[in-house]
Amino acid sequence: MAGIARLDSADVDFSKQLDALLTRETDTGDDVQHLVADILANVKRRGNEALCEYTARFDGWACTPESMEISHARMEEAWHAVSEQDRQALQLCVERIRAYHEHQLQADWDFTDAAGLTLGQRITPLDRVGLYVPGGKAAYPSSVLMNAVPAVVAGVKEIVMVVPTPGGELNELVLAAAYISGVQRGFAVGGAQAVAALAYGTETVPAVDKIVGPGNKFVAAAKRQVFGTCGIDMIAGPSEIVVVADGGHPAWLAADFLSQAEHDEAAQSILISTDARLLDQVAEAIEAHLAVLPRAAIARASVETHGALIHVHSWEEAAEAVNTIAPEHLELALEDPDALLPLIRHAGAIFLGHFVPEALGDYIAGPNHVLPTNRTARFSSPLGVYDFQKRTSIIRSTRAGVEAVGPAAAHLAHREGLQAHALTLELRLNDRTDV
Numbered sequence: 001m002a003g004i005a006r007l008d009s010a011d012v013d014f015s016k017q018l019d020a021l022l023t024r025e026t027d028t029g030d031d032v033q034h035l036v037a038d039i040l041a042n043v044k045r046r047g048n049e050a051l052c053e054y055t056a057r058f059d060g061w062a063c064t065p066e067s068m069e070i071s072h073a074r075m076e077e078a079w080h081a082v083s084e085q086d087r088q089a090l091q092l093c094v095e096r097i098r099a100y101h102e103h104q105l106q107a108d109w110d111f112t113d114a115a116g117l118t119l120g121q122r123i124t125p126l127d128r129v130g131l132y133v134p135g136g137k138a139a140y141p142s143s144v145l146m147n148a149v150p151a152v153v154a155g156v157k158e159i160v161m162v163v164p165t166p167g168g169e170l171n172e173l174v175l176a177a178a179y180i181s182g183v184q185r186g187f188a189v190g191g192a193q194a195v196a197a198l199a200y201g202t203e204t205v206p207a208v209d210k211i212v213g214p215g216n217k218f219v220a221a222a223k224r225q226v227f228g229t230c231g232i233d234m235i236a237g238p239s240e241i242v243v244v245a246d247g248g249h250p251a252w253l254a255a256d257f258l259s260q261a262e263h264d265e266a267a268q269s270i271l272i273s274t275d276a277r278l279l280d281q282v283a284e285a286i287e288a289h290l291a292v293l294p295r296a297a298i299a300r301a302s303v304e305t306h307g308a309l310i311h312v313h314s315w316e317e318a319a320e321a322v323n324t325i326a327p328e329h330l331e332l333a334l335e336d337p338d339a340l341l342p343l344i345r346h347a348g349a350i351f352l353g354h355f356v357p358e359a360l361g362d363y364i365a366g367p368n369h370v371l372p373t374n375r376t377a378r379f380s381s382p383l384g385v386y387d388f389q390k391r392t393s394i395i396r397s398t399r400a401g402v403e404a405v406g407p408a409a410a411h412l413a414h415r416e417g418l419q420a421h422a423l424t425l426e427l428r429l430n431d432r433t434d435v
Ligand SMILES: NC(=O)c1ccc[n+]([C@@H]2O[C@H](COP(=O)([O-])OP(=O)(O)OC[C@H]3O[C@@H](n4cnc5c(N)ncnc54)[C@H](O)[C@@H]3O)[C@@H](O)[C@H]2O)c1
Pocket: 035, 058, 059, 133, 134, 135, 136, 137, 138, 140, 143, 164, 165, 189, 190, 191, 192, 193, 214, 215, 216, 217, 218, 219, 236, 237, 238, 239, 263, 264, 266, 267, 328, 369, 370, 371, 372, 373
């Protein structure tokens, strides 16, 4: 029987137990931070040479500046090499992801106020972005689509992808996904060294304005450390799922629970219910699935180290636990999910009802699967078109406008001791000549 932790909200130290459960070794551990700082410094200083050394060490192949580049022609070749069924599935995903993300496009706006100032906001796409596509334990063509499609919708000029290729083996479906979703250049490198290459640039990899995409703890730590040199989207680390259930098929719930566990030993899966008997049935079904799933070793390590089945005594308690966990994915596998929904404040994506397993969202529903993890859904949002656009403030004034509000600004400038600031205003207030 899988040794999955059982928690009960009636226990006096339940909140302590929940805190302990949520304290996973992530990218903020000292060892990871130091190792990543070294990798970043080396790639920054020695460019391609260090990038290839780390790729040889961590991905196990003799990378060279020439062999690391994946040309657009190579992506096109992969598109034609994969099966018709592959192409159709990718195409359908792209269409659905695009349709969803088009709703996120922001538009310019302005208004003229009573003082006569015209104020507005202008939206511009980023020039060049770097997409991190994970590829250590598994290849993720779906993550290529989730990263690239919103960038294309936003109007980004240049889209560069990095993807680790363990053993130097390119994944054809990843390349096909890159081709169909609008990636222009690719590099077969991953981990912290790839993030460094995108942030600082090397002789081969161009420096980008922003790095987006999920990854393991080394990738997450690297993104955290290069923030400021370039932008980053969020910390999207090892996957997580919380399932809140009041019935349904234990086998379905157990599969949903394991779906994220099979990503990574560091993933986290939690099931919450008011029904203790259902928790027992799901525990049994988890064991039955583990007996046959090919990635059972990873999933078992994940659920035995970070998983939990939580018995609560009211739906309010369930909502409170969810808001504390702030999970990446939340399934409300409930008869009436809409009754609980208003109580949920923190989650990356919420799946409502019995017929929407989280995996539908991973591939094809339309919303992005790059989501905040490790409780950052308290303040962070899914990857979206808005991550590839930036806002610029627009301020326009007539003489009447500066006359209406300039004196108050000049007063505050003097109070701050900034006489040159005040002068810019007073010259315009006192000089009546035309310009
Ligand atoms: N949050 C999200 O939106 C989301 C989406 C998709 C995937 N994910 C997560 O992304 C992660 C992908 O992880 P992955 O490992 O499969 O791929 P990855 O591409 O993130 O990492 C692989 C790289 O990690 C580096 N690495 C591995 N071991 C190392 C070590 N000991 N020291 C230094 N560097 C090392 C190597 O350079 C390797 O190329 C999973 O945790 C998955 O759950 C999250």
